Amino acid sequence: MKKVIIIGFLGVIAYYLLSAFASVPFGADLIKGVKDFYLDKSPNDLKVANVVTSIVVNFRGFDTLGEVTVLFLASTALGSILYRRRSHDSGLNPQRTAPEASALVQTGAKVIFPFTIMLGAYIFIHGHLTPGGGFQGGAIIATGFLLMLVSYRKFFIEHNALTWIEAIAGSTFVILGLLGLVYANNHNFLENFLPAGKLNDLLSGGIIGIIYVAVGFKVGAEITGILDTLLTVKETGLDPEEN
């Protein structure tokens, strides 16, 4: 009897969903219109060479803000569960249980590390010109820090500095969006209010470049923080009584 009622309810819901979706036009023509809009508007009005970036940061900038927030929440949740106050609070000297990497790996890591950071910075600074952007650049920067973390047992990251970088980068994103409410033509959140510049210039695309630099810093700091937290938990153990 219960099952029959459930099936009946599902049928009613399915009927109304179907009738609602049946009234929405669907098909290739509609999508083609959206594509043409993006392909026409992004190089001509916004002067952004990378159409994907212009969609992600400008047309769907609010969505990207949500994604950055999700990453921030994940990093904060992980930190609040796993991160333990070290050195100055508990008196424990932070140490990793993993054995020391060999001298070759350490020297190589020292050589490669600055270039990894440079590549990441290049990718997020040129996010509106070349493939890639804030998320990718930030992830590359975090890879550089991971290389140093696994090579050197005494390489620790200052979590206060990471928090400040995250805070400044995140508020830059939101403040730029709010300034769009005041100064942009249509007074929309995250609308471009700076001069668009020339296509293929470094200083083009208005707020897109600035937002991607902020996103790059934020993602790099967050993933680095996550990696450091995960590696540091291993060394002191997860015993809460110990502290």
Add this chain to the structure above:
Amino acid sequence: MQILNYIGYFLVSIGAAFLFLGGLGILRMPDLYTRLQAGTKASTLGAMSTILGIGFMQPEWMVKTIIIVIFIAIANPLSSHALARGSHKAHQLPYLKDENVGDAYEEEIENLQKNQKEEDK
């Protein structure tokens, strides 16, 4: 220009041959260490030669290809060294036809540690 092109073709074919041998080695070798040897030594030279050859074919990319070659020269042997050392520390045994050969690397490490202890005393 034409000569540069031919040098490029030559380097790319050498690189392709070495990459093929590296892949064959990974497929045919019996254990981790010999596979690492085949995979890294052959593919380091293969990748470097292929990329340098492309630099000769397109002279405006030459600087970029040289930077990539330097990066491969630093990173590729390093990563194989780290992998081999890590797997030895994880007690990954090499393939031996004669069981009584012993582990020369382990003996070397033990000797080094003994010497260091004596020096400390």
